[in-house]
Amino acid sequence: MTATLGTDTVLEVDGLTVDIRTHDGTVRAVDGVGFSARRGETLALLGESGCGKSMTARAVVGLLEPVVDVTAGSVLLDGVDLVTADDRTRRALAGPGIAIVFQDALTALNPVYPVGTQLAEPFRIHRGMSRRDARREAIALMERVGIPEPQVRVDAYPHQFSGGMRQRLLIAMAVALSPTVLLADEPTTALDVTVQAQIMTLLRDLRAEHRMAVVLITHDLALVAEEADRVAIMYAGTVVETGPVGEVFASPRHPYSKGLLDSVPEHVRPGEPLRSIGGAPPDLADVPAGCVYQDRCPLVRDRCRASRPPLDETGPGRAAACFYSSEVSDG
Amino acid sequence: MGEQPLLEVRDLSKSFTVRGGKVRALDGVGLELARGETLGLVGESGCGKSTLARHLLMLERPDAGTVRFDGTDPFALSGKELFDWRRRVQMVFQDPYDSLNARMTAGEIVAEPWRTHRTMYRTARERAARVRELLHLVGLRPSDADRHLQEFSGGQRQRLGIARALALDPDVVVCDEPVSALDLSVQAQVLNLLAELQRELGVSYVFISHDLSVVRHVADRVVVMYLGRIVESGTTEEVFERPQHPYTAALMSAAPSLDRSSARERIVLEGEIPSPLNPPSGCRFRTRCWKATDICVTEAPPRLDDGAGHAAECHHPLVPGPEALARVP
Numbered sequence: 001m002t003a004t005l006g007t008d009t010v011l012e013v014d015g016l017t018v019d020i021r022t023h024d025g026t027v028r029a030v031d032g033v034g035f036s037a038r039r040g041e042t043l044a045l046l047g048e049s050g051c052g053k054s055m056t057a058r059a060v061v062g063l064l065e066p067v068v069d070v071t072a073g074s075v076l077l078d079g080v081d082l083v084t085a086d087d088r089t090r091r092a093l094a095g096p097g098i099a100i101v102f103q104d105a106l107t108a109l110n111p112v113y114p115v116g117t118q119l120a121e122p123f124r125i126h127r128g129m130s131r132r133d134a135r136r137e138a139i140a141l142m143e144r145v146g147i148p149e150p151q152v153r154v155d156a157y158p159h160q161f162s163g164g165m166r167q168r169l170l171i172a173m174a175v176a177l178s179p180t181v182l183l184a185d186e187p188t189t190a191l192d193v194t195v196q197a198q199i200m201t202l203l204r205d206l207r208a209e210h211r212m213a214v215v216l217i218t219h220d221l222a223l224v225a226e227e228a229d230r231v232a233i234m235y236a237g238t239v240v241e242t243g244p245v246g247e248v249f250a251s252p253r254h255p256y257s258k259g260l261l262d263s264v265p266e267h268v269r270p271g272e273p274l275r276s277i278g279g280a281p282p283d284l285a286d287v288p289a290g291c292v293y294q295d296r297c298p299l300v301r302d303r304c305r306a307s308r309p310p311l312d313e314t315g316p317g318r319a320a321a322c323f324y325s326s327e328v329s330d331g
Numbered sequence: 332m333g334e335q336p337l338l339e340v341r342d343l344s345k346s347f348t349v350r351g352g353k354v355r356a357l358d359g360v361g362l363e364l365a366r367g368e369t370l371g372l373v374g375e376s377g378c379g380k381s382t383l384a385r386h387l388l389m390l391e392r393p394d395a396g397t398v399r400f401d402g403t404d405p406f407a408l409s410g411k412e413l414f415d416w417r418r419r420v421q422m423v424f425q426d427p428y429d430s431l432n433a434r435m436t437a438g439e440i441v442a443e444p445w446r447t448h449r450t451m452y453r454t455a456r457e458r459a460a461r462v463r464e465l466l467h468l469v470g471l472r473p474s475d476a477d478r479h480l481q482e483f484s485g486g487q488r489q490r491l492g493i494a495r496a497l498a499l500d501p502d503v504v505v506c507d508e509p510v511s512a513l514d515l516s517v518q519a520q521v522l523n524l525l526a527e528l529q530r531e532l533g534v535s536y537v538f539i540s541h542d543l544s545v546v547r548h549v550a551d552r553v554v555v556m557y558l559g560r561i562v563e564s565g566t567t568e569e570v571f572e573r574p575q576h577p578y579t580a581a582l583m584s585a586a587p588s589l590d591r592s593s594a595r596e597r598i599v600l601e602g603e604i605p606s607p608l609n610p611p612s613g614c615r616f617r618t619r620c621w622k623a624t625d626i627c628v629t630e631a632p633p634r635l636d637d638g639a640g641h642a643a644e645c646h647h648p649l650v651p652g653p654e655a656l657a658r659v660p
Contacts, residue, residue, distance in 0.1 A: 048514035048515065048516065049485075049514055162603055163376075164603050165603075192375035192376055192541065192604075193375070193541065193543070193582060193585040193586045194375060194581060194582060194585045194599075194600045194603075195375075195603060196585065196587075197584075197585035197597065197599045197600075198599060198600070201599055219514065219515065220587065221515065221589055222544070222586070222587035222588050222589050223587045225587065225588070225589045225590075226587045226588070227587075249589065259516060260515060260516060261589075263515045263516045263518070263519040264515065264544070264589055265519070265522070265544045265545055265547070265548040266544045266588065266589050266590070267589070268548065270547060270548050270549075270567065270568075271526075271548075273523045273526065274519035274522055274523055274548070275519060276516050276517070276518075276519035276520045276523070277516035280484050280486070280517075
């Protein structure tokens, strides 16, 4: 990690706030989230279900359901704010600027078209290629992501591929136009571990080839430890801690980060009780005033219930949203 | 293990006829489970671990092989005797959202098994009392009995699933990925509960999981499956510390670990599991194995054993020398 990386920031998310309109009123799913991603590095958005990490990813790429709105904040991709950009600008950037790989490859691919047609689409739309040229590019892409016999398989349909191969196809589609930023939303969660290892190797190689910034959205701490350079840990729609993975995992500065790391079975001798975090995350429709983690926090004090701690710097490149971050010990 | 195992499976085979041929889901599988023991069942999708679990639950009949449960062959039983046997093996499912009826109250969910096994608790009063006991046992409040399912979180739902499995006082509980749908911080609570219940009740677990760090934590012994066969088995420590089968080693190497300091060389396997419709000749793992030679194509691998319960099926086991497993004729 060198200081020069700072100049390579290609994605800068600031104060991102996302509201869902429901019958019972508005639910704030993402509340002032900020992070940045740099060329050639992997940033992990880490959190448990319902923390808002996927919603953040969808808001960044502009793929929100009609009842979901970005109500504040900015998403700067190479200086262009995707939140305020018009549809034309956004469409032009979807693919060459920013792309996303989803978890479930079977629903993300269109079942009624051959995969070759779908892989050729970015080349047809963005580069205006002929069918024949685009098909050639599609075959080259399939070859690159490790699909055997691409010349034949190009005419096959998504259901004719295994889960791992479908994930490769999705990755191929996402990197077709060498995006500046690639978001990967739980890209290996549905896969077996030996296939997961293959997919992560592929993503790493592609990241280097295209010098992409990769934003890896996941709940898997071990995956973050192995794949990411920096991490932003999310809880109840907010980022509670961020910094280089090695440092954050070795000495967390937010009680939630620490609780999460302590829950990992790997850190406990077999047969001994595992540590866990008591309670459950707050209902997003009813997040308490003050700190989002107050109800489960061992360090909670009156101040935490009165006002929300900002994400303050705790060291070079590190920040935590806790008034008592210096007390979150390693013991 | 001096005493007779509670559960003993020998040479279990099962094929399913599908369009395009026959799938040999299990091909000569054998295992033992002692009372109060946890056996980890590890393998990737399609390896046959769920089919094996279904046999243990007596939901499938094997084509060949024997199952001995407490000295008796459950598949030889019929009628009332079989019915009584079924009570003794219960299951906890992966998804606590799909596997519990959302229209029922917690109390109804836990009491539901008694609607089939009517003789266990004869009066409504007995049943209600036992429901409260069971809820307390799994760390819920007895007053939760009247609450509806949607009022419970994922972790609480899985506690209900466990209470339901325990309602029939089983000897064995098959846990099929019991924590993989849960968040990490909740996962720990449920794993601790399972361990406590085992200490209190002496129940045995067959613990199916893809998460090796979880299996390592909970299991006394581990069985590794690949394409319908058990390729390695032994105590958890032996198998994790000294894997003999290349597949076991690859599986462990592929699983991500928090410990970044150990600059280990990762084994990334090529390809994917071959179709069980047409498994490779000789050793089934040879198409992905970096140690495979000609003999792996032509001959099924021998069974190797260290005499103390660590066994593997491989022509080229990973640890040669004094710690090597001996060939079993």
